[in-house]
Amino acid sequence: RKRMAYEIDPSSCPWHRPYKVDTEVSRLLHQDITQFVDYITPTPEEHAVRKSLISRINSAVLKKWPDVSVYVFGSFETRLYLPTSDLDMVIMSSDYHYRGTKKDMYILAHHLRKCKVATEIQVITTANVPIIKFVDPITRIHVDVSFNQAGGLKTCLVVNGFLKKFPALRPLVIIIKHYLNMRALNEVFLGGLSSYAIVCLVASFLQLHPRLSTGSIREEDNYGVLLLELLELYGKRFHYDAVGIAVHNGGFYFSKKKQGWLRPNQPYLLSIMDPVEFTNDVSKSSRGLLRVKATLGNGFDLLTNELFTLASRIEREGARKVSDFPSILGCIISVDEGVRKHRIH
Amino acid sequence: VRCPESRRKGPRRCLTCNTESHTSWTCPLIWRYYVETDTGVRVNPDEVKKYCYNCASGEHFGDDCHLPSRSNYPESTAFCEANCPTGNDVSNSV
Ligand SMILES: [Zn+2]
Ligand SMILES: [Zn+2]
Numbered sequence: 251r252k253r254m255a256y257e258i259d260p261s262s263c264p265w266h267r268p269y270k271v272d273t274e275v276s277r278l279l280h281q282d283i284t285q286f287v288d289y290i291t292p293t294p295e296e297h298a299v300r301k302s303l304i305s306r307i308n309s310a311v312l313k314k315w316p317d318v319s320v321y322v323f324g325s326f327e328t329r330l331y332l333p334t335s336d337l338d339m340v341i342m343s344s345d346y347h348y349r350g351t352k353k354d355m356y357i358l359a360h361h362l363r364k365c366k367v368a369t370e371i372q373v374i375t376t377a378n379v380p381i382i383k384f385v386d387p388i389t390r391i392h393v394d395v396s397f398n399q400a401g402g403l404k405t406c407l408v409v410n411g412f413l414k415k416f417p418a419l420r421p422l423v424i425i426i427k428h429y430l431n432m433r434a435l436n437e438v439f440l441g442g443l444s445s446y447a448i449v450c451l452v453a454s455f456l457q458l459h460p461r462l463s464t465g466s467i468r469e470e471d472n473y474g475v476l477l478l479e480l481l482e483l484y485g486k487r488f489h490y491d492a493v494g495i496a497v498h499n500g501g502f503y504f505s506k507k508k509q510g511w512l513r514p515n516q517p518y519l520l521s522i523m524d525p526v527e528f529t530n531d532v533s534k535s536s537r538g539l540l541r542v543k544a545t546l547g548n549g550f551d552l553l554t555n556e557l558f559t560l561a562s563r564i565e566r567e568g569a570r571k572v573s574d575f576p577s578i579l580g581c582i583i584s585v586d587e588g589v590r591k592h593r594i595h
Numbered sequence: 596v597r598c599p600e601s602r603r604k605g606p607r608r609c610l611t612c613n614t615e616s617h618t619s620w621t622c623p624l625i626w627r628y629y630v631e632t633d634t635g636v637r638v639n640p641d642e643v644k645k646y647c648y649n650c651a652s653g654e655h656f657g658d659d660c661h662l663p664s665r666s667n668y669p670e671s672t673a674f675c676e677a678n679c680p681t682g683n684d685v686s687n688s689v
Contacts, residue, residue, distance in 0.1 A: 276628045458646050460656065460679035461629060465637030471630035478626055479673040483648060486668035493651040502653065503646040557626045 262584035265289030266577035273569045275557040275578075279474030282578045287421045290332060290428065290585070300326060300337060303367075303386050307339065307393065310365040314358065317344040323402035325445055328409045330423055332431065333589050336392040340399050350397030355382055358395075368393070377439070378535070404526040405446055412453045412497075418469035418476055422452045425477060426546075429583055433545055441538030443520075450497050450522045450532055455480050457501030478553060485547030490539065494521035498528075552581045616669035623670050640681040648674060 265286045269278050292300075308320045324338030325331035341358075343349045349358075352375050359382050362368035368384035382395045396402070413419055426448050427436055435442035443451075459479070461467045469476065494506045504523070506512040511521045511531060520539050524530035536542065556578050564572065608615045609622045617623070648657035649664055658675030671677070 274628045276626045277630065279626075458644070459673055460643060460645075460675075461673065463638060463643045464640055464680055466631055466635060466680045467629045468632050471632075475627060475629055482668075482670075482672050483674065487648060487657060487664075487666045487672055487674075489649045489657075489665055491665070493648055500644070502644070503648065503651040505651040554621075554623075554626055558621050561625045562620065 262586065263577040263580040264585055264590055266580065268573035269575055271569050271572055273564060275561045275564070276472075276474035276478070278560065278572060278575065279477065279553070279557065279578045280472065281474075283421050283425060283473040283477060286577075286579055286583070287424050290424060290589075292329065292331060292333065296333065297329075299389055300391065303337065303389055303391055303393075304339070306367050306386075307362070307395075310362055310367050311341060311358070313365070314361045315341075315347070315349055317347050318342060318349055319344075321403055323406045327406045328413060328449075330409075330413075330420065330427070330445065330449070332424075332428060334392075336394050338402060339393060339395045340402055341395060341397050342400070343398055348398075350380075352380075355380060355397070358382065359384070401527065405524075408525050409446070409449050412449065416453060416456045416469060418456060418473055419449070419452055421473050422456075422477055422480060423449055425579070425583070426452065426480070429549055430542065430545065432583065435538060435542050435545060438535050441536060441541070443533060443536050443539075443542055447520070447522055447533040447536065450495065450525070451484060451520075452480065453497045454495045454501050454522075455483060457497065458503075478550060478557075481546050481550035481553070485543060485545075485550045488543075490520055490543070491517040494523060494531075496523040496525070498523070498525040549582045553578065556581045627673075636680055640679055643679055645679075 267285055269281050304322055311320050319342045321340050325335050355373050359371045359373050369387045371384040374381050379396050385392055430436040438444045494504045496502050506521050520533040522532040524532045609617050609619050611622055645656050646653055647655055647660050649660040650662045656674040658671050
């Protein structure tokens, strides 16, 4: 059987529990997805650890600038974060004092170090959105602080709305995020897809799936087949050069050309219309889209190969043996030691 | 919806789908299995929106697009008329 460049060690599937008897391989995958998501979802203790870090940072910032407001957004608010995910925070200036100049960023960085909430500080003033990156010395959690960016707060509301509406969104996003993250394709500055873009991709897939829109199946019974069809669509079939994705108004596709969003030099880029700001293309900076696409397609091939193997084992050995079968997701996902340690603390 | 032939050893073509794009051992129907609801189709299938992942049209599904596909993936996907069950298809509806 073809494998990825690296072998995945079965002991790196700590989420895996014996399967319940089933003859359908897509339902075995459904079981495996449920177990993975249960495993990787932050525990209440971990959430509390992040909360207390937030309040330490908050009080440090307010000590310096009593007039600002500090907010958390991104995956913390939507609870879509992985144990190693960064914490995203934004500092909003008051009407009286603008905070967010280059000089302010260095002043704050220095102050946070003095207050012992930040080590390994990087002040990035050249990026599209200037940020301070640092690591909390106690929890080792990575933090990104940006200034006066209200966009992230609005997107949080939209994502939380989608999460309520689409029961399969959370598990599918967590799997795709983890899978891309392992291959360094979940970082926009490396050309990968942002978490927000992943949420929009999965939401669009669920909005437009014929079986779901006719109500003939329910999302929460079909994680396995939906994951495969998601990878099949975006890894094998979707015509990125021509079609853009929108997730507002119930979701639709639009012509990139008609929208004026076709980039002559990079026609292959994914276009997602931002549901909170229609003129914004969520994924315009994901330069590595061809690699993302190839990775999703490869994930599809690996998973379906594994399922064909298991289906013929069920044929030979009978469905009672499925409890001994290995994790199916194990052929595309592993949990490294860093995460496992994180998981225990 | 599974044909019993799908997993049986056979020639280099799939006996279920009668195609040469895959064998009976690598038939997508092995994994494309849906757990259906008891209530069946709740929406009038004529009102289901169709968008094409190939040309962005709002008239048909991507698999049914008349424009040439750039993809060399030979199988049909979830996004086709055939995968959009009409009320009559659902045997277990009340
Ligand atoms: Zn077949
Ligand atoms: Zn079309």
